[in-house]
Amino acid sequence: MSDLTEGLIALAGRSADIIPSRAVLFARLSLLDWMTCGIAGRNEPLAQKLRQLAQMEGGTGHSTIICGSASPARMAALANGATSHALDYDDTHFAHVGHLSVGIYPAALAIAEQQDLSAAEVMTAFLLGAEGAIRVGMALGRAHYNLGFHQTATAGAFGATLAAGRLLGLNDVQMRHALGLCGTRASGMTSQFGSMGKPYNAGIAAANGVECATLAHLGFTSADDGLLGHQGFVGAHIPSEARTDVDAGAGMQDAGMQDAGMQDAGMDDYLFPDNKYKLHACCHGLHPMIEALLAAHQMSGVTFDEISAFILETNPRWLAVCDIKAPRTGLEVKFSYNWLAGMTLRGDNTGDDRLYQDALAGDEELRAFANRITVIGNDALTDLQARGSLTMRDGSSLPIWFDLADPLAEDVIIAKLRAKSDTIIGEASAAIWDLYPRLQDLGARDIGHALSLGAGGTGRAELGVTS
Numbered sequence: 001m002s003d004l005t006e007g008l009i010a011l012a013g014r015s016a017d018i019i020p021s022r023a024v025l026f027a028r029l030s031l032l033d034w035m036t037c038g039i040a041g042r043n044e045p046l047a048q049k050l051r052q053l054a055q056m057e058g059g060t061g062h063s064t065i066i067c068g069s070a071s072p073a074r075m076a077a078l079a080n081g082a083t084s085h086a087l088d089y090d091d092t093h094f095a096h097v098g099h100l101s102v103g104i105y106p107a108a109l110a111i112a113e114q115q116d117l118s119a120a121e122v123m124t125a126f127l128l129g130a131e132g133a134i135r136v137g138m139a140l141g142r143a144h145y146n147l148g149f150h151q152t153a154t155a156g157a158f159g160a161t162l163a164a165g166r167l168l169g170l171n172d173v174q175m176r177h178a179l180g181l182c183g184t185r186a187s188g189m190t191s192q193f194g195s196m197g198k199p200y201n202a203g204i205a206a207a208n209g210v211e212c213a214t215l216a217h218l219g220f221t222s223a224d225d226g227l228l229g230h231q232g233f234v235g236a237h238i239p240s241e242a243r244t245d246v247d248a249g250a251g252m253q254d255a256g257m258q259d260a261g262m263q264d265a266g267m268d269d270y271l272f273p274d275n276k277y278k279l280h281a282c283c284h285g286l287h288p289m290i291e292a293l294l295a296a297h298q299m300s301g302v303t304f305d306e307i308s309a310f311i312l313e314t315n316p317r318w319l320a321v322c323d324i325k326a327p328r329t330g331l332e333v334k335f336s337y338n339w340l341a342g343m344t345l346r347g348d349n350t351g352d353d354r355l356y357q358d359a360l361a362g363d364e365e366l367r368a369f370a371n372r373i374t375v376i377g378n379d380a381l382t383d384l385q386a387r388g389s390l391t392m393r394d395g396s397s398l399p400i401w402f403d404l405a406d407p408l409a410e411d412v413i414i415a416k417l418r419a420k421s422d423t424i425i426g427e428a429s430a431a432i433w434d435l436y437p438r439l440q441d442l443g444a445r446d447i448g449h450a451l452s453l454g455a456g457g458t459g460r461a462e463l464g465v466t467s
Contacts, residue, residue, distance in 0.1 A: 107213075136154075164178075
């Protein structure tokens with residue numbers, strides 16, 4: 001069995017007592033951010049269709065579906081994973097090359113509700129599952145994504161399997177089988193972007209994790225190493241030129257770590273605290289620019305009308321993703337440097353998803369400002385950095401810079417996530433964030449109860465402890 005598979009199995013069995021406090025903090029924050037995104041996405045068409053599917057399939061209802069009835073764990077994981085990714089407003093881990101919370105938390109919560117476990121156990125299982133998914137994502141490398149695979153669904157399914165398997169109490173042999181089954185089950189394509197299929201990918205990851213862990217718990221067996229073994233998942237899902245290394249036993253996890261710029265990361269390092277939260281309702285590639293412009297406005301008082309030209313430098317890979325020069329719809333605005341720059345400097349609330357209507361693409365003021373913007377690719381910048389220069393009408397110049405990799409203080413992160421939650425789910429935000437200081441004392445079913453009530457728009461007084 002490969003070092004990576006053995007490491008993942010050991011990771012899943014790690015004691016909660018030795019996990020660093022900052023990693024625990026980020027797991028707590030991600031739980032509430034995931035709940036926020038799930039409640040916000042409850043009325044999306046795909047969420048409604050998945051609730052219909054759950055009703056059609058029936059089964060014993062142990063686990064909560066957001067804005068739906070209790071369902072079997074696998075179906076709840078599917079529906080909640082897709083629903084929480086419906087607005088594409090959830091967190092991102094750039095080494096994993098995907099979204100962790102939407103693929104792993106739904107699986108962990110569904111199994112924990114079924115088993116009547118604690119919220120603390122949910123968060124620990126999520127964190128260790130996320131750490132595993134990051135390492136699988138790094139083993140696959142960005143080349144896997146470039147081939148058309150959606151790491152949120154592929155690498156994420158292994159994280160969901162680890163989390164669900166831990167909560168089911170799988171032993172090492174059972175966990176090996178669960179990961180092996182995941183190797184033949186994990187799926188998800190980037191060709192689905194722009195359709196209901198993209199958030200469905202997140203649901204697939206969560207459902208696959210529940211299914212594989214449950215089957216292993218029932219005694220189902222698999223290949224010895226479905227991840228890095230001969231013709232295993234990694235070798236079959238990376239470019240052909242890398243497969244010789246896998247077949248020869250040269251651990252592709254090392255190549256993946258180098259691809260992610262994290263070659264020194266081992267199983268004892270906690271990588272999840274590098275997770276980044278979406279604070280603006282648009283492509284994450286735009287966030288460094290937005291934050292840099294916000295900082296310039298706050299420090300210098302620069303306004304929209306004072307600028308004669310804006311030159312932005314970004315990592316070249318974003319040019320193919322979020323450099324739509326003349327968006328035609330509200331969705332395309334979410335992938336436009338030109339529009340988001342003007343919106344930010346004008347004072348628009350870029351964190352409000354409701355702002356991105358099709359009419360915004362026809363905003364003449366934004367169109368005029370877009371003509372003053374030049375976007376340049378710069379290989380020296382990481383995915384998380386933006387650099388540029390604002391030229392004022394008086395001839396002066398103002399440099400801008402931002403790096404999302406710079407850590408934020410705990411109180412700053414909490415304040416920003418709370419503001420995001422207030423914006424997109426209204427009064428339910430207070431009820432969700434009232435849980436924050438009490439999470440360690442709650443049960444998984446309390447979290448499910450909060451999701452069902454919050455999705456119904458109920459007030460904070462009704463979100464008490466139920467178990």
